[in-house]
Amino acid sequence: MKLQSQLNLAFTALLLVILTVTGYVVYSLILGMLIDNERTELQQKGELLVQVLNQQDGSVDNMEEFSTFLQEQDLQLFLYDRSQDQVMLSTMPQQFVRNFSANNYFANEQEELWEAGNRKFVTSRILIYPERTGLELVLLTPMTDLHSVQQDFFQRMILVFIIGGIAAILLSYLLTNKLVTPLTKLKHQLKIIEKRKFNEIERVKATGEIKEVEQGLYDMATELERYMKSQQAFFQNASHELKTPLMTIQGYAEGIRDGVFDNDDREKGLEMMVTEVSRLKTIINEMILLAKLDSEQTTYQPEQINGAELIEQVLDRALPLVSDKGIELHHSADKHSIFYADQEKLLRALSNITFNAIRHARSQVAIKAGENMITIEDDGEGVPQELIPHIFHRFVKGKTGETGLGLAIARAIVEQSGGKITVQDSELGGAKFIITFHE
Structure with missing residues (x-):
């Protein structure tokens, strides 16, 4: 399966999980909110009914008028006498009165959802003043009405989720396509490199x-x-x-x-x-x-090297060639010049560079060991500019070069010792080789 398909599939699966969990949580919260809202409305209606009754008669002693008034209301309610544990009035069929009484809902003031058969009701209880009457108004609303509202809301939510999911999947496709396209192009470039067609390599735009x-x-x-x-x-x-x-x-x-x-x-x-x-x-x-x-990395045995002693060893090796050429060899070493490398191999590298400088020098060569740096320069003709980028490659040599491998060996030793070697024009007039080591 391609990467883009995998990403789209993973994103779609994650989106489905998120939408499912969100839908379930919202579905549950909506029912609770509807129940609370319906209970509040029942409480307000009940208080309004009691208020109207009290304003009309000032009491509820006239039960006949009170019952007639409640019967005229298009509400599901009971008038319950707490002192006698008896339902005085009901706008609902008697079977509900019997079921609610059997479940002790009237006496249990903590029960807020009443159940009769397969039907559930949201209830609200309002005490009728004065309290001496012992009367309580119980209003009910069937849960089927709330479920209808809940289902309607849920259907709309599902519709929104579907539209949002489709939009998210399309956006995911566009984003993954933008992400995968550079990778596809890079794969094509790798094929070009595999075939060694370096002149056909193209840069790929990416971020x-x-x-x-x-x-x-x-x-x-x-x-x-x-x-x-x-x-x-x-x-x-x-x-x-x-x-x-x-x-x-x-x-x-x-x-x-x-x-x-x-x-x-x-x-x-x-x-x-x-x-x-x-x-x-x-x-x-x-x-x-x-x-x-x-x-062979194991051929390197790094150790701490004193710069002054290292320069003296280079001079000892170069002395016969210096005498034969008749040039002056100047040297100096800083007391803080300490290097960490394979001494024998670093000595070989410095000797190669020094011999090379002596062969090209007119009258003098200068060697200096400083802190983390060694420089070797001469007063010869220097290195031609077109040769500088290749001077450390194998079999690249100047007019008086020998095998063309000395500087290549020097570079390999210096780099394996954690250093870097470069060449530039010297103030003496010839070439200046600079070897730097990391602290």
């Missing part, structure tokens, strides 16, 4: 939580497209980087096998083959390291 889902879906598609493109670029670059040394090795190996080279060229070829094998080994090892960094 509230559905809008958040739509935004998440769009971001996921964008990231998935970027990831797939990066993977394609990775395999293309990887195949190229691996193919180049393999072709060199193959060329020299075939030349040596076929005796094409003389002794000097043979020695040169062997040296070149060793160099290319070493380069190939480096690329493969870095590719394996990247795969481990992306997939």
Whole structure:
């Protein structure tokens, strides 16, 4: 069953339950209100009759005139003598008098609903003054009249409920249609993403939580497209980087096998083959390291690291390259520079960035460790603007780059350590790499 049908069915069932409970409660309350209202009217009529009688004669001693007057009224009533426990007058058939007397309704002043056979009556008792007469006027109204009014009201209420229910169901259909339509469109967009047709993705108009889902879906598609493109670029670059040394090795190996080279060229070829094998080994090892960094969280063993000690270790590793290039390496560390990361891997990341800076620097490189931040900058040519968005991707390298994996490894280590790495122009004139960690 579709979501819209489920929502409409649930709303309709809930509406029916609410209307049923409401109808029952209102039906019961209406009967009680009608009984109270009828009793009040009987009380008023009875008091008016007694008042008229008293004004005409000033007493009720003349029972014949009193009875004649009551008989002329189009009312169901009894004249009851409490002192003698006797009905003096009745406008109703004698069978009702016998039934009411048998049930002791006349003597029981607390009973307000009298029953005779299958019929019920609402009653009101009015004491006739002076009290010495002991007379009491009892007026009755059959419940059938009240039930007729109640049924008429209930029928109208049912009609209102039906009209209101139909209107509510139509409104529910419109609202659920408005709610489900974006979900249906999102389902269609998911099919497009499943088929990897990213250029056909369209934004879906929605509000509230559905809008958040739509935004998440769009971001996921964008990231998935970027990831797939990066993977394609990775395999293309990887195949190229691996193919180049393999072709060199193959060329020299075939030349040596076929005796094409003389002794000097043979020695040169062997040296070149060793160099290319070493380069190939480096690329493969870095590719394996990247795969481990992306997939094995257990390879990270975070610990508290002193920033000054970390910078000193980076300097020790970079010293041979600094001496060979003949550049100045400036460094400083704040006493509050404490980091929480895997020391060996963070040292590897900083070394990669530092070696990269040294290779591109003209005369100087500066390393600074501050509170929750490490910066490495040089005075070289800097990173071209079009290369900045891709500089940390695999096999992306500058003019003097080596494998194109160093910065990718550095980014993976920093991000797995809970940090972030960015690059921007340096005041020294070259590139400035900024590593920030969360507090």
